[in-house]
Amino acid sequence: MPIFVGGVVIAATLVMLTLSSAGHVASSRGHWFEFALFALLVCVCEVKPVSVARASGVQEVVASTTFTFAVFLSFGPLLAIAAQAAASLFGDTVARKSAMKMVFNVAQYTLAWGVSGLVLQGVLGAGTDVGAAAFTLRWTLALLACGITYFVCNSTLIGLIIALSGRTSLWHGVTEMIAREASSDVVLLALSPIVIVAAERSLALLPMLLLPVLAVYRSALLSAEKEHQAMHDTLTDLPNRLHFSAIMGRRLDDTRSKATHAAVLLIDLDRFKEVNDTLGHHAGDALLCQVGPRIAAVLPPGGAVARLGGDEFAVMLPSIRSRADALDVGGAIVAALEAPFRLDGFNLDVEGSIGIAIFPDDGTSADVLIKHADIAMYSAKGRHSGVELYNAEHDQHSRRRLGLLSELRTGIAAGEVVLYYQPKLDLATGEVTGVEALVRWCHPMFGLIPPAEFVPFAEHTGLIRPLTSFVLRTAVGQADAWLDAGLDVTVAVNLSARSLHDVAIADEVATLLDEFSLPPDRLQLEITESSIMADPARAKRVLEQLDAMGLHLSIDDFGTGYSSLSYLQDLPVREVKIDKSFVTHVVENPRDRVIVRSTIDLARHLGLRSTAEGIESAAAQEWLTSAGCDQGQGFHIARPMPTDVATAWLRAATQSIPTLASEMLAVAARSES
Ligand code: C2E
Ligand code: MG
Ligand code: MG
Numbered sequence: 065m066p067i068f069v070g071g072v073v074i075a076a077t078l079v080m081l082t083l084s085s086a087g088h089v090a091s092s093r094g095h096w097f098e099f100a101l102f103a104l105l106v107c108v109c110e111v112k113p114v115s116v117a118r119a120s121g122v123q124e125v126v127a128s129t130t131f132t133f134a135v136f137l138s139f140g141p142l143l144a145i146a147a148q149a150a151a152s153l154f155g156d157t158v159a160r161k162s163a164m165k166m167v168f169n170v171a172q173y174t175l176a177w178g179v180s181g182l183v184l185q186g187v188l189g190a191g192t193d194v195g196a197a198a199f200t201l202r203w204t205l206a207l208l209a210c211g212i213t214y215f216v217c218n219s220t221l222i223g224l225i226i227a228l229s230g231r232t233s234l235w236h237g238v239t240e241m242i243a244r245e246a247s248s249d250v251v252l253l254a255l256s257p258i259v260i261v262a263a264e265r266s267l268a269l270l271p272m273l274l275l276p277v278l279a280v281y282r283s284a285l286l287s288a289e290k291e292h293q294a295m296h297d298t299l300t301d302l303p304n305r306l307h308f309s310a311i312m313g314r315r316l317d318d319t320r321s322k323a324t325h326a327a328v329l330l331i332d333l334d335r336f337k338e339v340n341d342t343l344g345h346h347a348g349d350a351l352l353c354q355v356g357p358r359i360a361a362v363l364p365p366g367g368a369v370a371r372l373g374g375d376e377f378a379v380m381l382p383s384i385r386s387r388a389d390a391l392d393v394g395g396a397i398v399a400a401l402e403a404p405f406r407l408d409g410f411n412l413d414v415e416g417s418i419g420i421a422i423f424p425d426d427g428t429s430a431d432v433l434i435k436h437a438d439i440a441m442y443s444a445k446g447r448h449s450g451v452e453l454y455n456a457e458h459d460q461h462s463r464r465r466l467g468l469l470s471e472l473r474t475g476i477a478a479g480e481v482v483l484y485y486q487p488k489l490d491l492a493t494g495e496v497t498g499v500e501a502l503v504r505w506c507h508p509m510f511g512l513i514p515p516a517e518f519v520p521f522a523e524h525t526g527l528i529r530p531l532t533s534f535v536l537r538t539a540v541g542q543a544d545a546w547l548d549a550g551l552d553v554t555v556a557v558n559l560s561a562r563s564l565h566d567v568a569i570a571d572e573v574a575t576l577l578d579e580f581s582l583p584p585d586r587l588q589l590e591i592t593e594s595s596i597m598a599d600p601a602r603a604k605r606v607l608e609q610l611d612a613m614g615l616h617l618s619i620d621d622f623g624t625g626y627s628s629l630s631y632l633q634d635l636p637v638r639e640v641k642i643d644k645s646f647v648t649h650v651v652e653n654p655r656d657r658v659i660v661r662s663t664i665d666l667a668r669h670l671g672l673r674s675t676a677e678g679i680e681s682a683a684a685q686e687w688l689t690s691a692g693c694d695q696g697q698g699f700h701i702a703r704p705m706p707t708d709v710a711t712a713w714l715r716a717a718t719q720s721i722p723t724l725a726s727e728m729l730a731v732a733a734r735s736e737s
Contacts, residue, residue, distance in 0.1 A: 065228050069168045072221060076171040079178035083141060086182075086190050098263055099139050101270055103147040105131040108274070110155030127281040129249060132177070133214070133256035134263070137207060140194050141181025148173045168225065176217035180210040198260065211253040219245045232366055232382070233318045247287060251280050297371040299349055300356045308370035308378055312430035315368075315382040316423055322383070326423040327390035328430075329379040330437040331359065331397060332445065334415045336375035339407075342597045347407050351414065354405055362396040378434070387422055387453055394418045394451035417444040421454040446516070472505075472518055472527050476534050481505050483538050484704035485555070487713065488675060488697045491689040496717045498554030498588065500697065501539040502704045503531070523562050532563045536576055540587060542707065544580040551714050556588035558620065561595030565602050570609040577613070584614030590641065592620045593632070604635055611636035618675070623659060633670050639695075640667045644678020647698070651683045664693050 109128035128151060136144035149170045156166040187206040188197055197203045219242045227237025255277055262269040295307035303311060312328065319326040333355065340348035352375065359369045359377060368380045379397070384390050397418060404411040419441025427433040436454040444452035475481055485499040505513040522528040535557055543555040563569050577584055589610060596603040596619070607617055618639030619632055623646055632640075642663050646656045660676065667674040676688045679698030688696055702713060 065225070066164070068225065068228055069164060069171070072168060072175055073171040076174040076178060079175055079182065080145070083178055083181045083185075086185060095138075095263075098267060099135065099143060099147075101267055102131050102135045102138070102259075102263075103151070105270065105274060106135070106147050107151040107154055110151040111158050127252060127278055129214075129252040130255045130259060130277050132173075133211065133253055134259040136177065136180065136184075136210065137203075137256060138195055138198070138260055138263070141177055141184060145174050145177045145181070148177060172218065172221045172225075176214050176221065179217050180214040183209050183213045207257060211250075211256075215245070215249050215253060216242065219249070233314065236314050236318075248281055248285055252277070255280065300353055300371050302356045302377075303368065303370040305370070305372045308368075308372065308380070309430045309434070311368055311370070312380050312433070315380055316428070316430065319382055319423060325384050325386070325425075327379075327381040327384050327387075327393070328421050328423070328433040328437045329381070329390070329394055329397070330372070330419045330434065330441045331377040331379065331401075331416050332418075332441055333375040333401070334417055334445065336414065338594050338597070339412060339414065341594070341599075343407070343410070347410075350407050351405055351412065355401070358400045359397050362393070362400045364393065367393070372434075378437075384422075387420075390420050390422060391451060391453065394420055398450045415450075417441055417449075418451045419444055419454065420451065426454045471507075472522060473530065475505055475507065476530055480507060481531070481534060482706065483535060483542070484706055485542075485710035486697060486704040487553075487702045487710075487717070488556070488695050489701055491676075491685065491693055491696045496553060496714060497695055498556060499710065499714070500556040500558070500590065500704075501535060501542075502558070503535055504704075519560065523560050528560050528562045529566070532560065532569075533572065536573065540576045540580050540582055543586045544582045546711070546714065547582070547586065549711070551711070551718060553714060554586050554588050554616065556590050556618065558590045559595075561592070564591055564595050564606055565599055567606065569606060570613065573610065573615065574613055585616060588616040588618060588639075590618050590620040591637075592624075593622060594624070596632075596635070607635055607637070618673075623663065637672065639673040639675055641675045641677050641697075642693075644698070647676045647678040647684065647688070648680050650676075651681070651687050657687075660688070660693075661691050664691055668692065 106128045109131065128148065132144050132148045132151075135147050152169045152173055153166060156169055161169075184194065184206050185192075187209055188194060188202060194203070194206075197206075220238050222245075223238035223241030224234060226241065227234045255273075259270065259273055259277075262273055295304060295310075296302065297304045316326060333351075336348065336351070339351055352371070355377060356369055356371065359379060360367075363369065363379060364381065366382050368382075370378045370380075372378050379393070381390060381393060384393075398416055401414060401416040404413050406412075419437045419439065421427055421433045421436035421440060423433055426436045440452045440454040444450060472481075482504055483501045484504050485501055487496050488498045488500065489495065490497050503515050503519070505518055507513050519528070519531070522531045539555045539557045543553070546553055546555075559569070573587070573589075576582075577587065591603075591607070596607075611617060616639065617635075617637045618641055619637050620641045621643040622640045623643045640663065642660055646659050646663075650656045650660050664674045673694045674692075675695035675697060676684075676693050677697045679685050679688065679696045679700045681700055684698075685696055685700055705713060
């Protein structure tokens with residue numbers, strides 16, 4: 065950039081030398097007072113810019129062009145350049161701009177007005193008295209030619225420096241600037257002859273003209289502003305989806321011509337919905353405003369960031385050498401989002417999942433690349449991997465999921481949806497206390513599909529109601545069948561957020577218990593803390609109804625949301641299930657140990673039972689038992705099993721307790737003898 069600024073300075077100097085040596089277009093008007101007034105207005109406009117509100121703050125723009133052009137047309141280019149350069153230096157000093165910006169601004173004005181001066185000489189002839197030629201046909205032609213020249217030169221210089229500083233395409237930088245400045249600059253230039261006419265009549269009219277000039281300029285800016293709003297997100301002032309597609313289209317053209325690669329990254333915040341639901345939209349908005357700058361700070365030159373909607377952001381990297389380059393940037397964004405966000409005195413951890421699609425390998429149009437990056441992003445979310453590159457396998461996966469949606473209702477009716485049961489043990493005694501019912505879909509084509517692949521879809525489409533009804537009916541029926549068979553176990557059913565906020569759920573449960581004559585305490589309901597926090601008041605009402613019926617309620621996945629245990633104390637829950645992410649590595653990870661131990665202690669003090677889910681090793685089970693955790697569940701004890709296997713397991717487990725007890729007595733007897 066300094067080279068470009070240097071080049072502009074040299075070009076401006078050369079033009080000035082040519083202008084003055086070639087016998088500049090002089091003026092004989094000689095109204096020095098008039099010149100002083102014009103020059104003063106140029107200065108006023110430079111120092112007092114028009115302010116236009118933007119989402120990112122206030123943007124300031126200057127309207128000096130009208131008066132500089134009036135000086136140019138009345139007193140010649142050299143005086144216009146002198147007035148504009150002095151005003152620009154003055155304005156920039158007041159605004160405390162950097163030395164480089166000040167030099168560039170002066171050189172840019174000098175070059176643009178200087179080239180227009182040469183055009184003026186060309187049209188009027190060197191040495192012609194411009195003041196005397198005023199309002200002749202030739203003067204009018206010169207006015208048009210000079211106005212256009214100034215506008216094109218000035219916009220080109222600004223477009224070039226902006227493109228160079230952002231390392232974007234020079235051609236697009238210039239054409240974009242010309243299109244953007246046209247609405248205001250052309251109006252300002254066209255007002256200059258009117259200023260001159262007014263000055264001819266009476267100089268007292270000039271200050272009055274300042275107001276309409278500013279008004280015209282402001283309205284031109286406001287229309288540009290409206291255009292800006294249509295292309296930008298109002299909350300963050302980042303480019304919106306429409307604008308991002310347009311930016312991508314242009315940058316892809318450049319990349320194509322340079323035969324290099326480009327990348328599109330889609331970024332989705334993993335816990336945004338929870339922040340919004342728990343802390344409110346105000347906090348959600350504040351968080352979104354902090355995300356854009358964090359992403360922008362780690363982008364390589366030329367990278368552009370946009371907000372596509374909700375908590376979804378996109379990045380375009382117009383020139384990368386390899387897929388590894390794109391992955392590096394993805395990793396840098398993940399790291400940038402990892403530092404806690406500070407909101408209203410809270411420190412929030414919000415991670416991001418990123419999907420990347422590469423041009424031209426994964427697509428050649430903006431739409432296809434965004435779609436493929438989206439698919440990769442879902443894969444990153446599902447695998448908790450942070451960043452994923454698109455591959456065709458993801459695509460099949462997502463098509464499969466979309467296809468599944470339409471089949472779920474018929475799948476339930478056709479008996480393809482089944483329940484698996486995973487036992488829970490009393491850790492101190494080893495006794496089986498109950499089972500958790502976990503839904504599966506035995507799809508005729510895709511095999512066993514886990515709940516994570518269809519429960520969230522069911523939640524979004526209203527299919528969750530028939531699904532929950534099916535799960536409740538099957539679980540209650542099974543609990544009753546086991547009770548009849550002498551297996552006294554509690555069955556726990558997972559309730560989704562939607563079901564929890566459905567006031568009809570308590571009636572449905574009551575009817576089922578009645579129909580099967582099952583004691584209410586044999587049915588347990590597991591609710592995640594985030595689903596409660598989505599609408600705590602309503603959740604509390606439904607939970608109180610269920611509790612009054614005698615059901616046992618537990619908080620699932622505890623530790624992954626933002627609620628505090630003391631808040632949950634207000635709710636009629638009896639059990640806290642510590643999330644498996646803390647439990648599985650509890651022996652190796654000291655941080656997990658602290659979290660698990662303090663949750664167990666807190667639960668005990670609040671009179672709640674603690675259950676650890678995700679026990680995968682004997683060591684973890686032992687540690688949890690010694691830490692005083694009441695119940696345990698996990699692959700080490702038993703995996704979720706289909707009904708017949710679960711029945712056999714339960715039978716063996718309940719029978720093995722007396723066997724174990726008698727073996728222990730025998731051992732004790734032997735050691736006594
Ligand atoms: P959850 O309620 O927290 O269920 C525990 C999940 O952890 C189950 O996954 C279970 O298979 C898994 N798990 C159990 N022990 C271990 C272990 O030792 N290690 C590991 N890594 N995982 C273990 P699953 O069956 O895939 O269910 C996932 C989630 O789907 C459940 O989490 C629950 O939130 C939801 N879900 C399952 N069934 C239903 C249902 O009928 N209705 C609703 N609304 N949600 C359901
Ligand atoms: Mg559960
Ligand atoms: Mg859980």
